[in-house]
Amino acid sequence: MTFDTPIDRRGTHCVKWDMMEPLYGVPPDDGLAMWVADMEFRAAAPIQRELEAMLAHGVYGYFGDDRPYLTAIQWWMRQRHGWDVAPEAITTTHGLVNGVGLAVDAWTKPGDAVVLFTPVYHAFARVIRAAGRSVTECPLAFDGDRYVMDFAAYDARMTGRERMVILCSPHNPGGRVWTRTELEQVADFARRHDLVLVSDEIHHDLVMPDQKHTPMALIPGVEDRLVMMTATTKTFNIAGAHIGNVIVPDATLRAPFAARLAALGISPNAFGMRMATAAYSPEGAAWVDELTRYLDGNRQLFDDGVNAIPGVRSMPIEATYLAWVDFRGLGMPADEITRRIAREARIAVNDGPSFGTGGEGFVRVNIAAPRAVVAEAVERLRRAFADVQ
Numbered sequence: 129m130t131f132d133t134p135i136d137r138r139g140t141h142c143v144k145w146d147m148m149e150p151l152y153g154v155p156p157d158d159g160l161a162m163w164v165a166d167m168e169f170r171a172a173a174p175i176q177r178e179l180e181a182m183l184a185h186g187v188y189g190y191f192g193d194d195r196p197y198l199t200a201i202q203w204w205m206r207q208r209h210g211w212d213v214a215p216e217a218i219t220t221t222h223g224l225v226n227g228v229g230l231a232v233d234a235w236t237k238p239g240d241a242v243v244l245f246t247p248v249y250h251a252f253a254r255v256i257r258a259a260g261r262s263v264t265e266c267p268l269a270f271d272g273d274r275y276v277m278d279f280a281a282y283d284a285r286m287t288g289r290e291r292m293v294i295l296c297s298p299h300n301p302g303g304r305v306w307t308r309t310e311l312e313q314v315a316d317f318a319r320r321h322d323l324v325l326v327s328d329e330i331h332h333d334l335v336m337p338d339q340k341h342t343p344m345a346l347i348p349g350v351e352d353r354l355v356m357m358t359a360t361t362k363t364f365n366i367a368g369a370h371i372g373n374v375i376v377p378d379a380t381l382r383a384p385f386a387a388r389l390a391a392l393g394i395s396p397n398a399f400g401m402r403m404a405t406a407a408y409s410p411e412g413a414a415w416v417d418e419l420t421r422y423l424d425g426n427r428q429l430f431d432d433g434v435n436a437i438p439g440v441r442s443m444p445i446e447a448t449y450l451a452w453v454d455f456r457g458l459g460m461p462a463d464e465i466t467r468r469i470a471r472e473a474r475i476a477v478n479d480g481p482s483f484g485t486g487g488e489g490f491v492r493v494n495i496a497a498p499r500a501v502v503a504e505a506v507e508r509l510r511r512a513f514a515d516v517q
Contacts, residue, residue, distance in 0.1 A: 131169050131422045132498045137161075148476035159474045160505055165300070165450060167365040167496035171403075172415035175364060178406035182399070191398035194220075200408035201373065205358075208333065208413065211343045217377050219389060220396045224330050224357050224372040228294065229255045230392075231355055231374065234385040235324045236261055236291045243286075243293035243323065245277065246484030249300045252328075253484060264290055267486045268302065273443060275302045277310060279317055292324045293317065298331045298341060298447035301483055301492040305339045305446040308347070315350040324381070326355045330372070333363040333416055335447040336424050351377045355385075360404040363416060365496075371400030423449050426495045426502045433506030437513050449496035452480075456489035458516055465491070473508035 137145045138156045144164035148154045152163070170176070182188065198215040205211040221227040228251070232242065238260035244252055246265045253263050266282040268275040295314055298305050306314075318325040327344035335341050345356050359372035376382035406412070430451055431442045439457030455465045462481075469475050469491065480490030495502050510517070 131419065132500070133170075134498055134501070135168060135170065137168070152470050152476040154470050154474055154476040159476060160501060160508070161476050162494045162497070162505060163476045163478045163492070165362065165448075165494060166367045167449065167494075168498060168501065169365055169419070169496065171365050172407060172412050174406040174409050174411045175366060175403050178402050179399070182402065188398065191396050191401050194396070194401065197401050197405045200405045201358075204408040204413075205343075209341065209343050211345050213345075213375060214377065216379075217375050217382065219374045219376070219382070219386060220401070221372050221374055221389075221394065222397075222400075223361065223367070223370040224328060224359050224374075225251045225255060226370070227357050227372050227374045228252060228326070228328070229259065230385065230388055230394075231324075231326050232256055232259045232261060232292065234388045235355075239289070240291040241287060241289040243282075243290050244484060245295065245299075247301060247480065247487035247490070248294075248296050248483055249328070250478075250482045250484070252294055252296075262289070263484075265485045273441065274446075275299065275304050275443075277313060279313055282317065283320070286321055290321060290323055292326060293321075294326045294328060295344065296328050297344060298329075298335065300331060300448055301450050301452040301478070301480075301487075301490075302443055303445035303448050303450065303452060305335055305341055308342050311342060311344055311347050315344070315347050318350060318353055323353065324355060325350060325353050326357065328357045330357065330359050330362045331448045332358065334420060334423065334449060336427065336445065337421060339446045341447065345375075345377065352381060354378070355381070360407045364403075364407045364412065366400075366403050366407070369397075369400035369403050371396070371404050422499075423496060426497070426499055427451070429499065430493070430495050430502050430506060433503075434509055436517075437510060438516055440509075440513065449494060451493040451495050453491050453493055454489060455491065458513070460516075462489065465489075468512040469509070472512040473505075475505055475508060 144161045148161050202213050205213045241262045241264045242256045243264045256263050269278045332341045356375040361367045427445050434442045441454045443452040478492040480487030
């Protein structure tokens with residue numbers, strides 16, 4: 129396939145396209161949907177073939193015998209990330225937002241607090257607060273044009289009610305690939321405050337060609353409190369399959385999570401299990417390599433274009449396909465920035481404040497689209513802010 133092929137998703141019950149007018153006032157007939165974190169690309173060929181085989185069979189019963197699924201996960205993590213995963217450590221959830229909700233339920237109580245390094249993926253805070261827990265925000269700091277962590281400041285923010293910390297690795301929306309040293313510091317922080325450490329690594333395959341992701345599971349001394357979250361969904365653009373894995377190496381820590389799954393009657397859906405098994409294959413790996421090279425080209429095009437607008441700066445992406453664009457240098461009210469993007473540029477993007485403290489003045493833009501679409505988005509933004517150039 130070619131990633132340049134346009135695909136019309138309008139009228140397909142696609143939240144990204146069919147909900148952008150009600151939510152953002154951007155009409156789908158000439159608007160660009162660049163908010164929800166899924167891609168404008170067809171899934172890899174082995175996934176398509178697996179679904180075609182299921183369709184040809186015509187019987188869609190309960191899923192059983194997960195051994196090929198578990199073997200595929202083990203192979204992928206070993207080959208792509210140098211991480212040996214025990215099959216008994218793997219539990220399957222209906223996506224990783226569901227996994228986060230189950231983790232909060234299993235390892236914290238109402239009234240407890242959960243630490244987030246903000247700005248960060250907005251669903252974390254939503255799920256935590258919906259569960260009757262509070263969020264302790266630890267804002268990320270700037271080091272030139274990227275985010276870094278300030279653990280001395282974070283230690284001072286602890287109230288004693290914190291029971292869990294959630295790390296987004298690689299970071300969404302900032303696009304950081306955390307270094308091994310930074311991951312060691314996160315692990316030390318979790319030990320110091322006796323926190324369960326949830327590492328959401330859903331974007332771990334989507335790293336730029338010159339970057340290397342390190343799984344938190346490879347950091348020593350944290351296994352007794354570590355919860356790893358991974359999925360095929362972001363990597364292979366199959367988010368609608370709602371399939372993800374919560375991998376807990378320590379059996380004692382794993383027990384309450386497994387108990388919650390059993391109590392809630394959660395079992396996997398056959399479509400997601402078979403799609404994920406097909407994805408984690410040599411053919412799937414080759415597709416991901418091609419994808420990341422294409423996304424790197426989109427990144428360069430987008431950054432060059434928006435950074436030419438005086439007062440606007442796109443944070444360099446080390447991973448993900450989500451550009452985090454800083455408009456604060458314009459000295460313009462936030463509502464005027466969002467108005468111009470939605471009404472004049474006719475682009476639906478995520479507003480920065482939804483990602484928590486530190487998101488003010490930013491927007492998140494999804495650049496996982498055919499390159500012509502990214503080029504069009506750049507041109508529209510340049511026209512919308514032409515008076516500042």
